[in-house]
Amino acid sequence: VTVMRPHQLKAEPSGVPATLLHSHVAESALDHPQGPEANLEVRPEERWDHADLVRCEADSITGKLIVNADEKDEDTQICRVCGDKATGYHFNVMTCEGCKGFFRRAMKRNAGLRCPYRKGTCEITRKTRRQCQACRLRKCLESGMKKEMIMSDAAVEQRRALIKRRKRERIGTQPWGMQGLTEEQRMMIRELMDAQIKTFDTTFSHFKNFRLPEVLSSSHEIPGTLKAPTAEEAAKLSQIRQDMCSVKVSLQLRGEDGSIWNYKPPADNSGKEIFSLLPHIADMSTYMFQGIINFAKVLSYFRELPIEDQISLLKGATFELCQLRFNTVFNAEKGTWECGRLSYCLEDAAGGFQQFLLEPMLKFHYMLKKLQLHEEEYVLMQAISLFSPDRPGVMQRAVIDQLQERFAITLKAYIECCRPQPAHRFLFLKIMAMLTELRSINAQHTQKLLRIQDIHPFATPLMQELFSITDG
Missing domain, CATH: 1.10.565.10 (Retinoid X Receptor)
Known part of the structure; x- marks a missing residue:
């Protein structure tokens, strides 16, 4: 252009x-x-x-304080199961996405898992969490993850549908023409408008x-x-x-x-x-x-x-x-x-x-x-x-x-x-x-x-x- x-x-x-x-x-x-x-x-x-x-x-300036990278690192939450970076509370415990998905699948399969090393005390870290499913599941339960908080497949689909509907509603509240812009262009305009509001x-x-x-x-x-x-x-x-x-x-x-x-x-x-x-x-x-x-x-x-x-x-x-x-x-x-x-x-x-x-x-x-x-x-x-x-x-x-x-x-x-x-x-x-x-x-x-x-x-x-x- x-x-x-x-x-x-x-x-x-x-x-x-x-x-x-x-x-x-x-x-x-x-x-x-x-x-x-x-x-x-x-x-x-x-x-x-x-x-x-x-x-x-x-x-x-009336904007929010921007914390530096070091301060952000100190506040980062870690997964209570494997120590990876956590994304939030899942089934009652602060965990990463990987452990969240593993716990849901393990509970739904209801399979009897056994420790291949016959110890039952394997150390679960970000690098070793795939080596022993039994010990990983044990760590999930010991950390406080609850089976009863797992949603059914129907409830998951219903929730996804709700999220999609709300997303469409948010898009509908934007100015009509803004929907025709690329995401980068919309972000550019939002940043400019935010700066204008803060400083004018x-x-x-x-x-x-x-x-x-x-x-x-x-x-x-x-x-x-x-x-x-x-x-x-x-x-x-x-x-x-x-x-x-x-x-x-x-x-x-x-x-x-x-x-x-x-x-x-x-x-x-x-x-x-x-x-x-x-x-x-x-x-x-x-x-x-x-x-x-x-x-x-x-x-x-x-x-x-x-x-x-x-x-x-x-x-x-x-x-x-x-x-x-x-x-x-x-x-x-x-x-x-x-x-x-x-x-x-x-x-x-x-x-x-x-x-x-x-x-x-x-x-x-x-x-x-x-x-x-x-x-x-x-x-x-x-x-x-x-x-x-x-x-x-x-x-x-x-x-x-x-x-x-x-x-x-x-x-x-x-x-x-x-x-x-x-x-x-x-x-x-x-x-x-x-x-x-x-x-x-x-x-x-x-x-x-x-x-x-x-x-x-x-x-x-x-x-x-x-x-x-x-x-x-």
């Missing part, structure tokens, strides 16, 4: 040692499991060190203590006021404002007590609204980036790659995955991103939505939302974007290329199975085109971020690592 890929773009800066990001990837967040009450906070006016970033990263706080309930614009329209003062930009900075920001878009973003915050705070950008075009929102945007971006990093690390496909390639993939794709997640909370009818208690609204002085389409980022969100994608399609898009072999610094390109191919084929198969209607026959091509557009937006965004950072440094340490921003 031939699939289209996003075109290669060499916009992401590279070549800077990844220190904080390296610590993010090197220490698995799964080693520090947290419950649903985990509180991932962005703290204002603090200097974040390596421990802070690793701790915050761990807090956003769709309610943004753990996003706390973030910085807000200096003054909200309700006249509430926010602690930690920001210094005003210099005249030179304001002029440069004004130029950047014109480059970016004439559309402005307002912010609404719903308090826990029911109060509502609103921030609307200034009516002029001085660039002040960019400056006032920078700290908040940095906090929100960092929060989202941490979730993306954890998403990648939950995936077995990602963990199996060398850490250098993990870092290169994250530096290239984190912004793109962030936009895909933001699109899931985008309300195209209202022009708002609804992030829990926070709501970001597009302010259009012209009173229409036409000029929104002049800005590539806004056009992307509207066009992607129009496709009405399933959650499975969103996470497969994230995987295709993450495993891009042409990111700067990637070494195992062939391996990553094969992974991306598998995710793309799975997405195509999912669409064909779950969306058989003629209206969706070009959906896969549209999605791949959107990923290509997102790659272009990523390059543009990086350049704009570097220009703003050069005027007024605002990026958090994690943002600096991801976008390879050097000090000075």
